[in-house]
Amino acid sequence: MAIKQSDKVNILLVDDQPAKLMSYEVILRDLDEHLLKANSAREALEHLLRHEVAVVLIDVCMPELDGFELAAMIREHPRFQDIAIIFVSAIQVADLDRLRGYQAGAVDYVPVPVVPEVLRAKVRIFAELFRKTRQLERLNAELELRVKERTAALEASNARLTDSEQRRTLAMAAGRMGSWDWDVASGICAWDEGQFRLYGLEPGAFVPNQESIAAFIHPDDRQLVHEASWAAVKAGQPLNTEFRIRHADGSWRWCVSIAAVSPDAGGGPTRLCGITYDVTERKNAEHALRTLNDDLERRIEERTREREHALAQLFEAQKMDTIGQLTGGMAHDFNNLLMAILGSLELMKKWLPPDDARILRLLDNARQAAERGSALTQRLLAFARRQELKPEAVDVSRLVGGIEDLLQRALGQSVRIAKSLPNDLPPVCVDANQLELALLNLAVNARDAMPVGGVLGVAAKTEEMEAKDGLRPGAYVRITVSDSGIGMDADTLARATEPFFTTKGPGKGTGLGLSMVHGLAAQSGGRLKLSSKPGKGTTIDLWLPRAEVILPTGEVVASLGGVMEGGTILPRSVLLVDDDTLVNIGTAAMLEDLGHNVVSAHSGAEALEIMRSGQHIDIVITDHAMPGMTGMELARHLRRMRPDMPIILASGFAELPQGPDEVLDLPRLAKPYRQEDLAASLLVVLGQSPTAPNVIPLWGR
Template sequence: MAHHERVGEAQAEEKRYRLLVEAVTDYAIYMVDRDGYVSSWNSGAARIKGYAPGEILGKHFSLFYTDEDRQAGGPERALEMAAREGRFEAEGWRVRKDGGRFWAHVVIDPVRDEAGELIGFAKITRDLSERLQAAAVLERSEEQFRLLVQSVTDYAIYMLDAEGRIASWNAGAQRIKGYRPDEIIGQHFSRFYTEEDAAAGEPARGLGIAAREGRFEKEGWRVRKDGTRFWANIVIDAIRDDAGKLIGFAKVTRDITERREAQRELEKVREAFFQAQKMEAIGQLTGGVAHDFNNLLMVIIGSLEMLRKHVPSDPRASRLIENALQGARRGASLTQRMLAFARRQELTLTAVDVPELVRSMMDLLMRSLGPTVTLETRFPGALDAVQADANQLELTLLNLVVNARDAMPDGGAIVIEAQPVEIADAPDGLKPGRYVRLAVSDTGVGMDEATVARAVEPFFTTKGVGKGTGLGLSMVHGTMEQLGGRMTLRSRPGEGTTVELWMPVSETPALAGAYAARRDAAHSSDDLHRFVALAVDDDPLVLVNTTAMLEDLGFTVFPAASGDEALATLRREPTIDFVITDHAMPQMTGVELARAIRVERPDLPIILTSGYAELSENLDISLPKLAKPFAQGEIVQVIAAAMSNRTPAAHPDHNLDTDRP
């Protein structure tokens, strides 16, 4: 190739490089001589640093440095290092023509001739202000996030490495788990698990699921530094780098012990509410059945008693009638227990001295136990009387003692004890006030939780077919509820059973010796004049039966099937001496009829009968009451009591001595 051709090609190549450099606008590319004076200037340099070529060519490149860097010899050191080491590279602040600063990435390369002699430097500068700003924003964001995580105290937020060792620790972790950062960082997170969970491999399982699925969440017991346990919600998230490699875990733990306890309390309250609803529904059903059944038993018992009087003295017939009466009375006892459970029995509340009542029953209780069971009583020297029905309390105690005996087939011990209790708040529905807690404990086989939960349900029994009605504890429960108290049951298999009766203290003291001297009052129809009676009942079978019983006693009886009919009869028959009326009647109840009668005949004795405790409502009149089913002997007693205050002067036109058919 000719010389002039090579020269021309070299000039063309140089021109192409010059055009290439000139076209670059994102980089300042320029030359400085050996002393640092600018000898070339591209469009990128003009854009980034703000100088036109005519303004900067021949000027020293230190013009782009900050005052601090110039005073520290930065420009000279950069050229010296580039010349000595063949390259200088750094980042730092640089200054534009307008005085504004920008963050620059700077590269300085020495330029040498063919002989290797230094003839200048090539300098490339890039404006990294935006990247620096982004990095600063990222740093601020990371710092804010760090401060945010560190300031959270309700959550333990910390990092684990890939093996489960703790790499960071926030204030919430220190508060919840009790460790300072210097005590725990570098330790394995399994120390927070209970011994049983750690032995079962729970820590490794949690990390394994998080690594495999990206997330693990669970609730369970965890252990603080002081050894105490707390119920925790745990979340473990896997952390991976840009290549997807697992580098650790983020762990968030929250102490939810209080929330768990609140939830458990709510569930207990809800369960108690559902149980109360269930028992109330069963009680309403049971009470209704017992009420109707009592009406039927009323007819059966009354008819059998009268039939026994008039049937010829045939031993076989008498035995069958007596057997039928025994069965009907057993049915009456069963309905009485049903009514007790349903809280619809008629109670006669008086002040009851519990120790005296128990002592008066000791002979009866001991006869019920047999030789293999011992009975012990424990009472304090002084104990307030309770507001209760003495008869029902006796029946309740007998029931509990017999249950305790049956729970000890191989013998054992029964303890009856009482203690005064003062209640300030209102647990389980009890009103604040003074109570007596009467407990019957045995050393028998006991019951499991499932049996205890069902023990007061009606007809539930563990005694086997034909050995119990399942109404004993139901009756006790209902009676205590009706008294304004409660029954509690504690039992564990093999450890016996304790039944506690909580009864409110009476405002008045009990009469001394009331139970030792108590006896059944017997009255005979011979004590009564042959009065005229008005019998009222909407059930025709019961009405016929009541009428027949009264007529059999020698009374003259006017029957009435409703309140309106009864009032009409009273107005038509002024010789009527007393009224015996059912309470639960449609249109006009027995109480409403009594109020109407009081307006016209205020002195007329009125006896209310009922199959359950509708009679316990607040009445504005005082009336003697008779619970169905009743026998002739019971009706004689009530009539005698009702008529004891009646004087012949009440009806001057009525001769009480006149015999009536």
């Protein structure tokens, strides 16, 4: 039925976006009402002041003033307190947003995208309500003029209508809200449809009273609700309580009830009227937030522990590097001292009368002590990763088989060796002598861990390793040495590879065995891993990089006897360069004993001055680690002066530059060396011997 022009009401549409205003106009055009449009809060207020408006549709998000602020301003004006305000929101609407809207004066929320039928239905209801209210007001005015005698009845009817309208407005203003009324004297409870909907109950199938309602309240909250309700009634104070109810579908829902006490004429309580709204989504969001916070705290704790672990590892690496530098430097200095001692003892033995057995015995004793010191420095260098390595392709199965008798003698008869070495095991790239020494050290440690005997396992297999713990990705051979001994606790295992750490008694161990093996693995491009438990024995895994091919290893043919008897070295003029005076004197004496003329220099600069002076020099032997100018730098200067000059580089370190430069292709004489090593190295650089003990070509490293 068409609406008369005079009965049409004004509907105000407020949105800062013209496109949305046009869409609302299209949707509401079928209502046949007056549509007023405003692009801002200021323009909306101007329409309200000029026109009588029944319904206001307000966008929540607008510049300058948002929808909540505009609604509050409308409600503050006495003329606009009864206008129906509907919020239109394009963002997700939470319960807190709804409550804020209702507190601002809204009667409903419409989410975007808008369902046209829903929006038309909601606006039609409030427009009809406004129209009916306006018609009723006109009718009331006419009735007041025409029928004075019905004034009292009309006022009573209007009061009942207002009371009913308040409850209906509450029900329609909240999608998840319901209103209720509790008569304190009779105990009768009245629910609206919204309250039944909250519980999931049908109005005709459930009679609300104190007992029936209590059955739906969570047992843990039942006493709380009972006490709060009666406390509000007795004190005449508002009720505000939160509790859980069991929905008809079996789920538990969180609700909040807010109510006020209505007193009678004497001031006593007559009833408690209030609303209940569902806050389950808010509680779930709070729970999710707490869970997220707990998870975040847990992850922060894990990250903190990881960071502390990484810092501890970094500190340990820095500590081990510092100790390595210290021990490497000490070993270098010891090598120089042992160099002078061994050289001097060797010459003294040659020059003393051979018939004095006591003096020769003392010299041999001193020489053996010096050689033991040399072995100790080699272990220090191995730990510091500065030892002289001669890596080559090594057949692990053949190497273990070659030293099996030596291992068995070191282990004793109470320990049995169990091998698991495949015949097709590929070769590894390692210094064969150092690997033999490493296996012997591990065997001795295993023997000490098995005082009553046991089994020493030696196994090997190939593995493809990813980049981890300092390893480069590639092919490796994993050598496993295990024992059935007493094992180690966690604290001992954590310190097992530290230098000088030992569980053996005083004088029974240097604490460098595992450190040397660890250093050998790292310097060879591999990795060492220990695992052990008390009473379960110890397992040591040693990863070594696989070699591409097996290189034939010839026997070392040069020795002091061979050099002196089979080799012929004409007297040469040797420039000896070493900053250590003791080493310089000792080496010069050995060279002079071999029949050579020695010119000594104590620095690279001094050596260059000698060369520039025109003095005849046939060969240069220079130390590498010297202040001011290293032996390698001196060699580069000498190559420019005398490209054909034979040069021998003497050093106690392995950390020397490598590369294709011909200056780097120098034979190296490892300290401490003996006279036979010195003689053999001269044969090598003069082209009279293919190789010599203790002489390492740099290009073969």
